[in-house]
Amino acid sequence: xxxxxxxxxxxxxxxxxxxxxxxxxxxxxxxxxxxxxxxxxxxxxxxxxxxxxxxxxxxxxxxxxxxxxxxxxxxxxxxxxxxxxxxxxxxxxxxxxxxxxxxxxxxxxxxxxxxxxxxxxxxxxxxxxxxxxxxxxxxxxxxxxxxxxxxxxxxxxxxxxxxxxxxxxxxxxxxxxxxxxxxxxxxxxxxxxxxxxxxxxxxxxxxxxxxxxxxxxxxxxxxxxxxxxxxxxxxxxxxxxxxxxxxxxxxxxxxxxxxxxxxxxxxxxxxxxxxxxxxxxxxxxxxxxxxxxxxxxxxxxxxxxxxxxxxxxxxxxxxxxxxxxxxxxxxxxxxxxxxxxxxxxxxxxxxxxxxxxxxxxxxxxxxxxxxxxxxxxxxxxxxxxxxxxxxxxxxxxxxxx
Ligand code: PLP
Numbered sequence: 354x355x356x357x358x359x360x361x362x363x364x365x366x367x368x369x370x371x372x373x374x375x376x377x378x379x380x381x382x383x384x385x386x387x388x389x390x391x392x393x394x395x396x397x398x399x400x401x402x403x404x405x406x407x408x409x410x411x412x413x414x415x416x417x418x419x420x421x422x423x424x425x426x427x428x429x430x431x432x433x434x435x436x437x438x439x440x441x442x443x444x445x446x447x448x449x450x451x452x453x454x455x456x457x458x459x460x461x462x463x464x465x466x467x468x469x470x471x472x473x474x475x476x477x478x479x480x481x482x483x484x485x486x487x488x489x490x491x492x493x494x495x496x497x498x499x500x501x502x503x504x505x506x507x508x509x510x511x512x513x514x515x516x517x518x519x520x521x522x523x524x525x526x527x528x529x530x531x532x533x534x535x536x537x538x539x540x541x542x543x544x545x546x547x548x549x550x551x552x553x554x555x556x557x558x559x560x561x562x563x564x565x566x567x568x569x570x571x572x573x574x575x576x577x578x579x580x581x582x583x584x585x586x587x588x589x590x591x592x593x594x595x596x597x598x599x600x601x602x603x604x605x606x607x608x609x610x611x612x613x614x615x616x617x618x619x620x621x622x623x624x625x626x627x628x629x630x631x632x633x634x635x636x637x638x639x640x641x642x643x644x645x646x647x648x649x650x651x652x653x654x655x656x657x658x659x660x661x662x663x664x665x666x667x668x669x670x671x672x673x674x675x676x677x678x679x680x681x682x683x684x685x686x687x688x689x690x691x692x693x694x695x696x697x698x699x700x701x702x703x704x705x706x707x708x709x710x711x712x713x714x715x716x717x718x719x720x721x722x723x724x725x726x727x728x729x730x731x732x733x734x735x736x737x738x739x740x741x742x743x744x745x746x747x748x749x750x751x752x753x754x
Contacts, residue, residue: 364483368476369704373688377698383729385717386688386698392588392644392722395637401628402592405621414620416612417604418446418596422627426596429630433638434556434566436579442601445608446623448615450554450582450595451477453607456614457578457597458485460606461548466515468550469506473499473673473705473714475524478552482518490514491707496673497664499528503537510541516548517541519567522555525673525705525716527666529562539570549573553581554595555669557638560646562667568598575600578607583626585670585720586641592622645670648719648726655730656717663717670720673702677713684712691715695732 357363373386410419417423420440427440438444447453454477462468464486470478472491482489490509494501506517519538521530530538542549549567556564568577582595595618597607611617649665652672656663661674679687684701692698702714719726 361484361486368480369685370476370700373692373698373700376689376692380692380696382692382696382698383721383725383732384698385719385721385729386700387718389590389718389720391725392720394588395629395633397632398583398587398589398625398629400625401632402621402625405624410621410624412620414446414617414623416608416617417444418618419620419623419627422446422594422623422630425627425630426598430579430598434553434579435569436566436574436598438598439601443598443604445597445604445611446618447580447582447595447597447611448593448618449584450552450580451481452593452611452615452618453580453582453595453597454478454550454552455481455485456607456610457550457580457599457603458482458487459610461578461603462487462515465513467511467513468515469509469517469547471501471518471520471523472707473525473702473711474518475520475552476704478518478520479707487515488513489707493706493710494526494528499523499526499664501534503541506537506541510545514545514547516550518550518552520552520554522558522564522666522668524555524669525671525700526664527669527671527673529559529564529668531562532565535565535567535570539567539573542576543572547576549577551577551579553579554585556581557586557641558645558670559642559668560649560666564668575602578603583629586638587626587629589622589626592619592626594618594622594626645719648721648723651726651730652717652719655733659733659736661715661733670718672717672719673714674699674717675713676702676715679715682712684715688715691736695736697729697732 377384423440423444430436467488469490492505551567568574568579579598584590653663656674663672663674676687680690681687684703688699688701699715702711
């Protein structure tokens with residue numbers, strides 16, 4: 354047989370996160386590996402979707418999405434993000450922000466175009482770029498504060514560079530980019546004429562600092578592709594409702610690829626999300642911050658206690674922790690030894706770096722119900738003496754964070 358996978362497919366690797374989730378299931382463990390928020394779906398969102406199904410909104414929609422959700426997103430962009438956009442021509446409802454990024458890459462990048470990624474990165478960003486035959490360039494954020502210098506960007510850029518990915522608040526570092534850092538990136542993108550692809554999926558999960566949308570910075574509206582969605586905010590990761598907001602000259606191409614791959618986002622679920630955006634008060638979003646900061650503090654407190662020093666995140670819902678004291682050579686071994694010892698699944702730090710870094714890090718997700726998180730903490734506290742630190746200093750010092 355002379356059949357084979359495409360070169361594109363043969364470059365793909367199984368997600369480390371999925372592999373850990375499978376290992377976790379086998380030992381009936383608690384999955385702090387995957388970013389699945391199993392908190393409750395807000396009633397207006399659920400009810401809105403149910404009513405839409407009953408009213409027969411079950412067919413294909415326009416590729417860009419139904420008018421009520423595009424209008425609700427445009428209002429929200431004005432109110433929350435400070436971005437004015439035309440719901441008719443500048444808003445596309447995608448199949449999650451994941452679908453948004455894939456469609457944007459296909460519409461805006463040519464094979465061989467380089468795109469800068471900050472690392473530690475979110476694996477889907479890298480793999481989507483690779484699938485679109487773009488070439489990733491890396492700028493490493495430095496622990497414990499995940500900082501960078503403007504010169505770091507200048508060092509990697511070439512005449513073939515076409516874009517930069519900005520994920521704020523960031524997975525996995527929890528970094529919330531400051532206005533100064535955003536201005537560095539804006540200035541850099543303008544000088545080198547780059548697209549800025551922003552993934553703002555954790556925009557409501559901010560514990561310190563403030564969420565700033567790149568498109569609001571002077572001169573950045575036209576070159577910024579703003580992507581976000583409601584998977585996290587409304588706890589509907591399985592619904593696949595995300596969106597892109599961008600200048601109309603890019604929107605049509607993005608909508609075209611979205612149409613080709615997904616046709617449209619699920620029709621009644623678009624209406625459920627539109628109802629949620631319209632009906633939920635500001636206090637709903639404020640509560641997210643309050644609820645998740647408690648989860649963060651609980652988990653980080655326990656991690657400190659057991660010697661897995663956390664880098665306390667300013668946003669999103671992940672914690673990178675120093676795993677240098679766990680058994681095992683690689684971060685994958687360390688994550689597995691923690692799973693076997695405590696029944697808590699995490700993700701190996703190497704999953705977030707391209708060049709052999711991250712071996713002393715593991716990532717915990719705290720988007721869990723209080724009961725589940727409490728159980729995970731109880732199990733973590735049982736970390737046996739054999740795994741426990743012997744006070745040696747971690748190689749990648751997160752200790753003063
Ligand atoms: N972007 C980031 C940074 C994420 O961490 C995740 C999920 O973990 C996603 C996007 C996925 O978002 P969606 O469900 O809207 O595709």
